[in-house]
Amino acid sequence: MDSFDFIVMIIKVLFVGMLMVSMAPVMAWVERRGSALIQNRLGPNRMGPLGLFQSVCDGIKFAFKEDMISSHVNKFYYVLAPLVSLVPAFMTFAVVPFASNLVYEGHEIRFQVANLNVGLLYVISIASLGVYGIIIAGWASNNKYALLGSLRSSSQMISYELSMGLALVGAILCYSSLDLNTVALYQGQTLIELGGFAIPKWGILLQPLGFLIFCTAAFAETNRLPFDLPEGESEIVAGYHLEYGSLKFSMFMMAEYANMFTASAMMVTLYFGGYQLFPGMHWLLEMMNLSGLSADIARVAFEMVSFFVKCAFFMWFYVWVRWTLPRFRYDQLMDLGWRVMLPLSLINILLTGVLVYYGVI
Template sequence: MNFFLISLIKIVIVFGVFMTTLAYLQWVERKVLAHIQSRTGPLRVGPHGLMQPLADVFKLLTKEDLLPPYVNRIFYLGAPFIAVALALISISIIPFGPEIAVAGTRTYMQVGDVNVGVLFVLAIAAISVYGVALAGWSSNNKYSLLGGLRSSAQMISYELPLTLVIVSPLLLANHLSFREIGNSQAGYYLGFIPRWNIFQMPFPQIFGFIIFMIAAFAETNRIPFDLPEAENELVAGFHTEYSSMKFACFFMAEYANMVTITCVATLLFLGGWQPLFPAPYSNYVPVAVFLFAGVLCFLHAVRPARKRDRYTFPVFALAALALAILFALPWFQFVLAPIFWFASKVGFLLFTYIWVRGTLPRFRYDQLMHFAWTFLFPCALINLLLTALFVAIF
């Protein structure tokens, strides 16, 4: 009974946080893109547009749900649900922190640990091609079909380098469960270089990490690899015929895949919840970060750029200071510090996603395939061979 109750609580927490992240990731993306292009981004709904995700959800829910007469009904209606359900499953095996003790019960910061966790993520990723492929096919529209075909070809092609490059951190960790992989990256070289896989000595895994991130961009259909939904060629790709909630499902699936794959990257290469600095210093970092953020907000409130900032920035400052105090308390520190490190790494990678979107142009389709098969695939293979050789020797 205890097990079921704890699992239920964990599921509720993870689901709530995950959904909020998805909603606000879109806000963050719009804001960052706007600032890259010297605009201000969403600003109307709520202070700094913070209520924008809520407004978007209402807009999508209340839009008319069109069902074109020429589509294949069953698959057309099923495809968005396949896409979104498969995108939301994988987060359940991601560990966000080590074992903790809350009110006498010891538990892991993870919904469920699977012995073959890495394979599970790969399996779900392999199945999730169908959502996109079916959406494209069932829409009975040449743009959608081309988008669906492109997307499935792209996802199959980039799965190869992705899988090959995942093997090298597995060789270093010697385990397939994410929890063990995270645990295996604890400790420091020379007292200050963390033993994350990206810094592991046999062969600097940073090349593996870069290949992984490139393949991850392609797997999630993001710029510069967003050929399946290239507007100037394919209208909107596989979801051209979708509107309202069904469109929102694809949208959510894309963002959920992004978050999941950055979590996997964090666990495999960036040490998961392991802090960047050795223990005595790492505990002060979150406090310092939030104090700095709070002071910065106060300074902006004193010299406001817009009239409304005089009222909003003090609120943000107080929230940041409250978080700083929370991180200074020993008990909260014990629970929250791993989550802080995990979230900051994932946040950094997500920021990279948006940054790349704001910076790079789109590939051409033949360039995309050529890149996958003649450059990325051999690179992943060489990386794997060298890692295996070094693991075998040392």
């Protein structure tokens, strides 16, 4: 690895890291304004343009709040828990490719922090580590509400991980690869040609059922509504982060939004063509009539735009669903997880297997 590769690597790490850190304030703003607009209000619009600095104010508030540690908590695990949930949340995005490779003076630049050939397994395994942060937080808080919240959260996450993993098996059967870059490239192929308009081979068309299961499980995994059982004002107050305040609480929040972003990125990469351009953007690229390096850079820029637009849509989808659906009762949640999602994902594997065997997909 020479110095050029090293610098490129540092830039990539910084870019992805900053993206993850900035996700919490941006999403806090989106969530507030979005919820307000859906409820026929306007939301916070005083601080800065469109109320964008409201999140900055929140950050300042969190930073200057007194960092309380209650006397009855287990201090070591209490301090450890936010880190344990934050670090895996930031790590998972490392293998997600956000543009195709670019060759610059003999160097191949990958738009992906780490190129693992088992990227998909890496994401699932690291994402499932997040549950430890929650269970440690609940246990270390030495508070029955916090413990109940973390128990709920962990049982929910483990139940839904099952159907999530099985839904991914169908996708893996289709793409016959665990490398996310290969998966994204595979989806660039044409499924059918309809009068000059090529419909790309995106995962949603190959695996509609798989996408539904994965999407639902991702909502449950990230503890978002309608599956936000870990928190419940009327039942268990704030759940696992009941005893946390100031920056430690904001670390849980950042972990939640980072998880949401990774889940959206996974949905995009596996089922919505990853960084593949939107239908129609190819023509725009051809119309620009570039050649050589500038053409490559334009292509990468277009790919990054389409990847992040798709991700942004799914981030908005989280907020949108949050203000549309009422939350599930706990037994309904378990019922849905074990008696609906699990059989459905098994059926999905069977169907995919049959279709792949007969060469349809």
